[in-house]
Amino acid sequence: QVQLVESGGGLVQAGGSLRLSCSASGTVVSEKMMAWYRQAPGGQRELVGRILSGGTVDYYTESVKGRFTISRDNDKNTVALQMNSLKVEDTAVYYCKQDPTPWSPAYWGQGTQVTVLS
Numbered sequence: 162q163v164q165l166v167e168s169g170g171g172l173v174q175a176g177g178s179l180r181l182s183c184s185a186s187g188t189v190v191s192e193k194m195m196a197w198y199r200q201a202p203g204g205q206r207e208l209v210g211r212i213l214s215g216g217t218v219d220y221y222t223e224s225v226k227g228r229f230t231i232s233r234d235n236d237k238n239t240v241a242l243q244m245n246s247l248k249v250e251d252t253a254v255y256y257c258k259q260d261p262t263p264w265s266p267a268y269w270g271q272g273t274q275v276t277v278l279s
Contacts, residue, residue: 162187163268165257170273173247177277181242183257183270191216191235194260197242199253200272206256212240224250247277 169181183195196211210221210231218231230243240257257270 163259163265165259165268165270167255167257167270167273170255170275172276172278174278175247175249177247178243178245179247179275181244181255181273181275183240183242185238185240185257185259188259188268190233190238190240190259193262195231195233195240196258196260197231197240198256198258199251199275200256201250201253204253207253209242209255211260244275247275249277249279251275252277 164186166184167181173179192214194211194213197209198206199209200206208222209225210218212218212231212233216233221229228246232241252275254272254274256272259268261267
């Protein structure tokens with residue numbers, strides 16, 4: 162029933178910007194903790210940042226702090242990841258996640274590829 166769909170990935174030059182969107186159905190993002198993760202080729206999935214149900218972003222991984230911004234559009238039921246000053250090291254598949262609750266499991270999107278060119 163819950164479905165998360167990422168969009169907005171693609172190829173960008175280093176220093177450029179990209180905005181990812183996570184469209185949610187079957188759930189209300191304003192009532193959940195939502196997170197963005199990424200997984201580089203051959204690497205582990207890394208938590209990029211998290212937004213709480215109250216709308217506060219309580220975490221960014223150090224490597225993206227000051228460059229990436231998580232936001233939420235309650236009317237559209239979406240969570241965005243604005244990525245600025247992109248680096249080659251940001252190349253990864255980016256995933257949207259809904260954190261688990263006592264009554265529901267975690268949900269993951271399928272991911273969207275971001276490739277940053279030097």
